[in-house]
Amino acid sequence: MALFQISEPGESPAPHEHKRAIGIDLGTTNSLVATVRNSVAEVLPDATGRRLLPSVVHYGARGVVQVGDAAAAQASADPRNTIASVKRLMGRSAKDVGDAIRGRYVLTENDGLLRIETTAGLRTPIEISAEILKALRERAEATLGGEIFGAVITVPAYFDDAQRQATKDAAKLAGLNVLRLLNEPTAAAVAYGLDSLSEGTFVVYDLGGGTFDVSILSLTKGVFEVLATAGDAMLGGDDFDQAIADWARAQLGLRELSAGQERVLLASARRAKEALSSAHSTTLTFNAGNEQRALTMTREQFEALTKALLERTMVPVKRTLRDAKLKAEQVDGVVLVGGSTRMPCVKNTVGVFFQKEPLCTLDPDEVVALGAAAQANTLAGNKSGQDDLLLLDVIPLSLGLEMMGGLVEKIIPRNSTIPISKAQEFTNYKEGQSAMALHVVQGERELVADCRSLARFELRGIPPMVAGAARILVTFQVDADGLLSVSAEERTCGAKSDVIVKPSYGLRDDEIAAMLQASFTQAAADKTARALAEARLEAQQLLDAIAIALGEDSELLNADERAVIDSDMIALQTIRAGDDHHAIVEATKALNAATENFAARRMDKTIARALRGKNVSEIA
Numbered sequence: 052m053a054l055f056q057i058s059e060p061g062e063s064p065a066p067h068e069h070k071r072a073i074g075i076d077l078g079t080t081n082s083l084v085a086t087v088r089n090s091v092a093e094v095l096p097d098a099t100g101r102r103l104l105p106s107v108v109h110y111g112a113r114g115v116v117q118v119g120d121a122a123a124a125q126a127s128a129d130p131r132n133t134i135a136s137v138k139r140l141m142g143r144s145a146k147d148v149g150d151a152i153r154g155r156y157v158l159t160e161n162d163g164l165l166r167i168e169t170t171a172g173l174r175t176p177i178e179i180s181a182e183i184l185k186a187l188r189e190r191a192e193a194t195l196g197g198e199i200f201g202a203v204i205t206v207p208a209y210f211d212d213a214q215r216q217a218t219k220d221a222a223k224l225a226g227l228n229v230l231r232l233l234n235e236p237t238a239a240a241v242a243y244g245l246d247s248l249s250e251g252t253f254v255v256y257d258l259g260g261g262t263f264d265v266s267i268l269s270l271t272k273g274v275f276e277v278l279a280t281a282g283d284a285m286l287g288g289d290d291f292d293q294a295i296a297d298w299a300r301a302q303l304g305l306r307e308l309s310a311g312q313e314r315v316l317l318a319s320a321r322r323a324k325e326a327l328s329s330a331h332s333t334t335l336t337f338n339a340g341n342e343q344r345a346l347t348m349t350r351e352q353f354e355a356l357t358k359a360l361l362e363r364t365m366v367p368v369k370r371t372l373r374d375a376k377l378k379a380e381q382v383d384g385v386v387l388v389g390g391s392t393r394m395p396c397v398k399n400t401v402g403v404f405f406q407k408e409p410l411c412t413l414d415p416d417e418v419v420a421l422g423a424a425a426q427a428n429t430l431a432g433n434k435s436g437q438d439d440l441l442l443l444d445v446i447p448l449s450l451g452l453e454m455m456g457g458l459v460e461k462i463i464p465r466n467s468t469i470p471i472s473k474a475q476e477f478t479n480y481k482e483g484q485s486a487m488a489l490h491v492v493q494g495e496r497e498l499v500a501d502c503r504s505l506a507r508f509e510l511r512g513i514p515p516m517v518a519g520a521a522r523i524l525v526t527f528q529v530d531a532d533g534l535l536s537v538s539a540e541e542r543t544c545g546a547k548s549d550v551i552v553k554p555s556y557g558l559r560d561d562e563i564a565a566m567l568q569a570s571f572t573q574a575a576a577d578k579t580a581r582a583l584a585e586a587r588l589e590a591q592q593l594l595d596a597i598a599i600a601l602g603e604d605s606e607l608l609n610a611d612e613r614a615v616i617d618s619d620m621i622a623l624q625t626i627r628a629g630d631d632h633h634a635i636v637e638a639t640k641a642l643n644a645a646t647e648n649f650a651a652r653r654m655d656k657t658i659a660r661a662l663r664g665k666n667v668s669e670i671a
Contacts, residue, residue, distance in 0.1 A: 070200035072230065072431035073191045074238070074423025077184065077204055077218065079138040079261025079287055080390065082106050083417060084187040085424035086195065087433070092242070092421040095194045103416060104190075106260075108182045109133045110171040115584040118186040126318070130310035131156065132169045136289055137183075139261045140165055140176035141221075142214030155310060177221045184225035201230040203427035205419050206533075207257070208234040208264040209282030209367075209447045211493055212505055215533050230430040232532040234444050235259075236266035238422030239388040240275050242413060251383030252278075254371075256401055256409070257419075258364060259389035261287040264447075265368050267375045267382070277445040279374035279466045281367035288324070288391035291357050295320035295348070298356055299335055303344050327353050328393045354396045361400055368404070374466050385409040390416045444469050446529055453490035453499045455480055462527045465495065472528045476542075479513065479521040486511045487523060489548075491537050510539040512546035579632070586635040590627045593639055594620060597646055600653060607652040619645045 074092070076083045081103040085094045094102045101120070109122035110132045117125065126133045134156065140148060145160040157168035166173040184204075191199055204227075206218050215232055222229045236255035243253075255266045264282025268275055296316045300308070308316065319335050326333035332349045354361075372379060385401055387409045392398065401409050413421070446469050451461040463473050479487065487510045494502030513521055522542040529535050538549035597620060605613065623638040 069433050070431040071191070071195045071197055072200050072424075072427035072433065073188075073202045074233075074420050074425070074427045075184065075187055075202050075204045075227075076235070076238075076417075076420035076423060077138065077180065077206075077221075078106055079136050079259055079289065080106060081260070081416065082183055082187060083420040084191050085417070085420040086191065087424050087428035092424040092428075094417050094420055095191055097190055098193075104183070104186060105135075106138065106183055107133060107135045108137070108179050110169040110174065111584065112170065114171060116171070116182055117584065118182050121585075121588065126314045127311045130314045132171075133314075134167060134169070134174075134179050136261050137176050137179045139285065139289075140167075141180060142211065142217040143176070155313070177217050178224065180218070180221035181224035184222055184227060188225055188227055199227070200431050201228040201427065203231050203233050203238075203423040203430065204229060205233050205235045205238045205423050207259075207262040207282060207284060208236050208266050208277075208280040208445075209262070209284055210533075211284075211448055211503055212450075212533065212535055213503065214284070219532065219534070229532075230427055232534075233423055233426055234264075234266065234277070234280070234533075235419045236264060236280065236388065237268070237275060237277060237444050238419045238426065239386055240266075240268045240270065241422035241425050242418045243386050243410065243422075252377065252381065254368070254382050254385045254405065255388055256364070256368065256385060256392065256397075257282075257388040258391040258397060259287050260391065261285075261289050263287055263364050263367070263389075265364075265371050266445075267371050267377065276468070277466075278377075279371040280445055280447050281370045281374070282447070283363065283367060286360065286363055288321075288389075290360055291324055291391065291394070292317050292320045294357050294360065295323055295335070295353065298348075298352075299337065299346055302346055303337065305337075323348055324353070324394070328395060350395070357396070361396055364397075365400070365404065379405050382407075386418075387411045388415055388418055444531070444533070446471070446533060448493050448503075449495055450491070450493050450505075450527055450529070450535060451502075452477075452525065453492060457499045459492055459494070459497055459499055459502055462525070463529065467529075469529045469533060470531050472526060474524055474526040477523045477525060478519050479516060479523070480518060482518045483515040484518075484521070485513050485515060487513065487539070489525065489537070489539055491535070505535065506537070508537070508539075508548055510541065510546060510548040512544065513541050514544050583630060583632040583635075586632040586639070587627055590623055590635050590639045593642060594623060594627075597642070600646075600649065604649075604653050604656065607656065608649060612649070616642075616645050616649065 072086065074085045083094050083103060085092055096102045097104070104119045105123045107119065107122040107126070109117040109125040109129065111117065111125070122133060123135070126135065143165055145158060145165055148158065148165070159166050159168065159173065164175055166175050167179070188199060202222065204218060204222055206215055210218070218232060219229055236257050239255050239257065240253060250270050253268050253270060255268060257264050262282065262284050263286045264280060266280040267278045269278055299316060299320065316337055319337055323333050323335045327348070327350045332347055335346045335348055337344050382405055385405050385407065387398065387401065392411065392415050398409055398411070445466045446463060447465060449461045449465045450463040451459045454460045460475070462475055463471060489508055489510065490499065490504065491506045492499055492502040493505050496502050510523065523539055524542055525537065525539045527535065527537055536549065538547065540547045597616070608616070619642040623642050626634050626638045629635070
């Protein structure tokens with residue numbers, strides 16, 4: 052079954068034309084961008100060869116914004132302006148945010164939209180995510196050599212309408228043309244299905260840094276049909292890190308920590324978690340005041356500490372099996388996705404439950420981006436081996452209307468295949484009613500108060516009738532991205548009204564337009580500020596490295612050589628404090644050149660020390 056590609060008149064691609072399309076995995080901890088080249092999906096690295104981009108944004112002085120590793124390096128020194136795990140805040144209100152995240156930042160809420168206080172002013176999760184997406188877009192443009200036609204961006208399968216709309220707004224703000232929002236488990240299934248040509252019923256268990264979801268998919272002759280999906284948008288590897296940090300805090304008797312110390316402790320906890328994936332014990336270190344404290348944690352301790360978190364992931368797993376009307380033994384395979392599935396306890400728990408070895412032949416960090424790239428390539432109209440692929444995704448949560456008494460009437464039940472359109476007829480409650488207020492909600496609870504409010508609109512112009520005489524047809528339409536529009540029509544007179552659901556936790560169109568305009572007008576200033584920040588960072592790194600080297604091996608220099616290096620270091624320190632990034636770059640180059648011989652001598656010394664006392668046969 053083929054995807055039918057429709058283009059506007061005059062915009063269909065020529066047979067020889069290949070449009071640059073990318074797949075983006077916008078993750079809680081790390082993000083990636085991938086594309087299809089020579090019919091093979093591949094993750095694009097940055098200039099230094101790193102494929103993972105830490106999902107961290109730092110707002111510095113003078114409007115400088117850093118993304119990725121440079122931003123993560125600021126986490127302990129400037130925690131309030133270094134935003135991590137922003138994916139957990141997407142499409143959320145203040146009451147949705149957990150205490151752990153709330154304690155890291157200064158949060159405000161205005162018109163239902165959450166904002167974080169930074170030195171650059173108030174920033175929404177949408178704007179922060181846009182910085183990450185922009186960095187990935189720039190990486191792709193630099194690698195592929197031109198503008199990007201469009202992108203497929205992945206979202207957790209359990210993201211609701213507000214979270215999906217927020218993701219789409221962030222992409223628009225980052226200058227990306229969104230071809231489709233694709234559920235992460237579906238993207239992983241695409242990558243595995245195309246890689247192994249598998250058919251059957253598969254479970255995709257996706258445990259990332261901040262979200263967990265699970266989907267059951269049926270793979271048959273190029274058709275990927277999602278049978279059921281469930282998850283927890285506030286559960287992921289970050290919670291395992293927090294569990295270790297809380298344990299360490301109790302063990303060390305640490306009561307109150309500054310925001311910077313909290314970030315350092317969480318970073319140590321994450322390193323301990325990662326180490327325990329391959330080792331049976333590890334040492335967790337933390338500087339408490341002037342004293343460095345160390346704790347030993349075993350894998351058994353870690354697994355006992357996080358057992359409840361792991362059990363939480365199995366609740367949605369069992370729910371999806373019930374929804375799909377399947378038993379665990381009827382599943383043909385289990386695919387592990389997300390960096391957190393590297394934990395042995397995850398593989399063991401999933402393997403025991405399904406009584407089969409989970410599939411993890413593709414890198415769990417990259418598999419989602421690879422699947423998204425394959426889908427982007429197809430949607431861009433490029434010819435490839437995946438042209439006969441059809442994706443049938445599902446909606447994660449039920450959609451409905453508020454009825455009298457605060458009850459919910461579900462129009463589209465959860466796990467319905469999308470795109471979908473469903474209609475239901477309603478009538479007037481009171482005699483002579485000339486207007487009707489419609490309240491659109493999302494969720495599985497029976498009361499409106501327990502569900503997520505998505506939109507409100509009114510249908511006016513209803514002719515006066517006795518109660519129960521009006522015939523009002525309400526139609527719900529969900530597109531391939533999982534975004535909703537609702538319309539209402541009174542059948543006897545033809546009065547109509549409709550709404551494209553724009554949740555209150557997203558940005559208004561005029562806000563996005565203003566931000567885009569600001570990004571254009573400030574582009575040159577932003578580029579200059581970024582270049583200055585990068586030059587200063589590189590200069591400081593060089594100064595720090597040389598200071599350490601001089602402290603260890605200054606005897607390798609004569610007085611004249613030392614004087615030249617000292618002079619160049621003082622010059623660079625002085626120039627670094629200024630605003631001329633070209634001067635900083637030149638001074639950095641000069642200091643690099645002045646220390647080349649010194650670096651060579653240190654290398655010779657290191658090699659000589661390593662070879663001392665060994666004969667030729669031992670070296671060979």
